[in-house]
Amino acid sequence: xxxxxxxxxTIAILLLAVMAVLVIVVPLLPIxxxxxxxxxxxxxxxxGRSFNGHFYLLGTDTLGRDMxxxxxxxxxxxxxxxxxAVAVSLVIGVTLGLIAGYFRGxxxxxxxxxxxxxxxxxxxxxxIAVTAIVGPSVAGLAIILGxxxxxxxxxxxxxxxxxxxxxxxxLSARVQGASAVWNIRQHLLPxxxxxxxxxxxxxxxxxxxxxxxxxxxxLGVQPPLPSWGMMVAEGQNYLALAPHLAIxxxxxxxxxxxxxxxxxxxxxxxxxxxxxx
Amino acid sequence: xxxxxxxxxxxxxxxxxGVITAAFFLTRLAGxxxxxxxxxxATLEETQRLRAALGLDQPLFVQYLLFMGNALKxxxxxxxxESVPAMSLVLDRVPATLELALSSFAVGVxxxxxxxxxxxxxRHNWVRDLITWIALARQAIPVFSFGLVLILIxxxxxxxxxxxxxxxxxxxxxxxxxxxxYELALYLRLxxxxxxxxxxxxxxxxxxxxxxxxxxxxxQHMLPNALLPLVTVAGINLGMLLGGTVVTETVFSWPGxxxxxxxxxxxxxxxVIVAGVFVxxxxxxxxxxxxxxxxxxxxxxxxxx
Numbered sequence: 001x002x003x004x005x006x007x008x009x010t011i012a013i014l015l016l017a018v019m020a021v022l023v024i025v026v027p028l029l030p031i032x033x034x035x036x037x038x039x040x041x042x043x044x045x046x047x048g049r050s051f052n053g054h055f056y057l058l059g060t061d062t063l064g065r066d067m068x069x070x071x072x073x074x075x076x077x078x079x080x081x082x083x084x085a086v087a088v089s090l091v092i093g094v095t096l097g098l099i100a101g102y103f104r105g106x107x108x109x110x111x112x113x114x115x116x117x118x119x120x121x122x123x124x125x126x127x128i129a130v131t132a133i134v135g136p137s138v139a140g141l142a143i144i145l146g147x148x149x150x151x152x153x154x155x156x157x158x159x160x161x162x163x164x165x166x167x168x169x170x171l172s173a174r175v176q177g178a179s180a181v182w183n184i185r186q187h188l189l190p191x192x193x194x195x196x197x198x199x200x201x202x203x204x205x206x207x208x209x210x211x212x213x214x215x216x217x218x219l220g221v222q223p224p225l226p227s228w229g230m231m232v233a234e235g236q237n238y239l240a241l242a243p244h245l246a247i248x249x250x251x252x253x254x255x256x257x258x259x260x261x262x263x264x265x266x267x268x269x270x271x272x273x274x275x276x277x
Numbered sequence: 278x279x280x281x282x283x284x285x286x287x288x289x290x291x292x293x294x295g296v297i298t299a300a301f302f303l304t305r306l307a308g309x310x311x312x313x314x315x316x317x318x319a320t321l322e323e324t325q326r327l328r329a330a331l332g333l334d335q336p337l338f339v340q341y342l343l344f345m346g347n348a349l350k351x352x353x354x355x356x357x358x359e360s361v362p363a364m365s366l367v368l369d370r371v372p373a374t375l376e377l378a379l380s381s382f383a384v385g386v387x388x389x390x391x392x393x394x395x396x397x398x399x400r401h402n403w404v405r406d407l408i409t410w411i412a413l414a415r416q417a418i419p420v421f422s423f424g425l426v427l428i429l430i431x432x433x434x435x436x437x438x439x440x441x442x443x444x445x446x447x448x449x450x451x452x453x454x455x456x457x458x459y460e461l462a463l464y465l466r467l468x469x470x471x472x473x474x475x476x477x478x479x480x481x482x483x484x485x486x487x488x489x490x491x492x493x494x495x496x497q498h499m500l501p502n503a504l505l506p507l508v509t510v511a512g513i514n515l516g517m518l519l520g521g522t523v524v525t526e527t528v529f530s531w532p533g534x535x536x537x538x539x540x541x542x543x544x545x546x547x548x549v550i551v552a553g554v555f556v557x558x559x560x561x562x563x564x565x566x567x568x569x570x571x572x573x574x575x576x577x578x579x580x581x582x
Contacts, residue, residue, distance in 0.1 A: 117295040121558045122520025129554045132542040133306050209419045213524050216421045217539050240433045250422035258417035
């Protein structure tokens with residue numbers, strides 16, 4: 001066990017710690033209600049104080065809602081959607097990838113063909129088409145984002161399985177009559193899982209950005225529940241008057257995404273692995 | 278070479294069929310198309326007559342074939358909001374989207390080219406580090422956030438450039454910068470590593486031995502070889518740029534196909550959504566096909582893969 005962190009890891013941990021404070025600690029503090037409207041306090045700047053003495057650390061939006069508590073709540077929403085989507089895509093991708101790599105033949109051709117087909121439609125468009133028809137909801141978003149993000153896991157899992165299945169420990173298990181399910185669960189899964197978690201740490205950032213983009217377009221999280229992407233869209237109309245409305249959720253997104261990017265890079269370097277394309 | 282082209286062509290055709298199939302299921306998931314077309318007070322007879330006219334009383338497989346036949350003709354039905362074919366609405370917007378995607382492509386490759394050479398030529402480490410960090414940071418900013426930051430700086434504070442609409446070249450600058458710089462970090466890394474790989478070749482040593490200068494060797498000998506991977510990856514990403522146009526067009530009110538799709542979603546105009554997704558996916562397939570074939574022409578080793 002190494003006691004020291006690399007510079008990249010340190011930066012990643014610091015950035016993610018900032019986000020953890022915003023998402024976990026801030027909602028526990030005695031702050032304003034994220035839904036509480038107060039029209040007389042609307043559009044206050046950062047550190048603004050209203051005429052009746054209310055202090056807002058990060059200012060207020062057009063309806064006089066506290067930006068800090070909205071940012072924190074939106075962060076919880078995004079993180080929740082991101083984590084669930086990653087879990088969904090991890091399960092689907094690993095399962096399909098292991099099956100494709102273990103059985104080969106027509107099953108592999110179908111699964112990998114499906115992956116190619118999905119990559120041939122730009123992801124944002126696919127998501128827009130599906131949300132247009134299914135309708136936006138938090139659970140729906142998590143499922144849709146998860147189902148459309150399995151390809152990276154599937155490809156990596158299949159690639160690793162192709163070489164693992166020829167190794168002696170799998171061959172000997174097969175010779176002893178172990179079933180495919182047993183082999184996949186007992187021997188292949190534990191071997192691909194660490195790499196899958198690295199893919200997941202990279203994909204988490206991507207999914208957060210996709211969710212934010214959908215919410216920016218008005219197709220993701222729906223009001224009154226806040227989301228960073230939606231807050232940016234709301235702030236766009238007041239860019240000249242109150243730029244902090246759009247900038248602060250953007251900064252939150254930036255910190256979260258770059259934190260996870262650094263984290264997955266640090267993992268990749270440490271384990272001397274090739275990053276997935 | 279002919280075999281390679283035919284194989285890629287077949288793959289492209291299969292993909293288009295797959296896209297049409299996906300579109301078919303999406304439209305059927307959206308509900309009964311007849312119910313969408315008729316006013317709510319329509320009688321059962323009227324509904325059934327329209328269903329028969331649209332072929333909706335046929336078995337699902339026949340419906341699928343009908344849908345595919347119509348899709349290949351570019352017929353996705355009439356827009357529910359405006360009484361024009363959905364396809365013509367989309368096609369009207371395609372030039373704007375292509376203009377944005379191609380300019381973004383040029384911005385991305387151009388910046389990677391200039392910055393890559395700068396990083397190679399400079400003797401200052403901090404310049405290299407600065408460029409790398411800026412590109413990395415850019416990659417972590419979502420397209421819409423970066424677009425708004427550019428609007429804030431160049432339209433609102435400096436008042437140099439327009440923040441929305443299309444028309445003059447000035448209108449194109451901010452959207453193309455927004456979308457084109459997204460993959461800059463990837464391009465730079467690629468360009469730098471291919472330049473570094475060329476450096477080790479014998480012909481570079483020979484050129485130095487002939488007494489050519491650093492700059493001349495770089496520009497005259499290494500560059501043509503090192504550009505190939507950059508242009509290929511950027512070409513493959515041109516397809517992804519098409520996806521990125523959706524958000525960029527919304528940020529800058531750019532009248533392209535992506536913005537049309539987003540607007541159609543909020544108006545529940547399903548034929549336009551399906552036609553739009555179909556057109557952009559087909560453009561994506563065609564671009565990838567062209568890039569692959571071109572790459573096969575430029576680098577014969579690819580054809581074997």
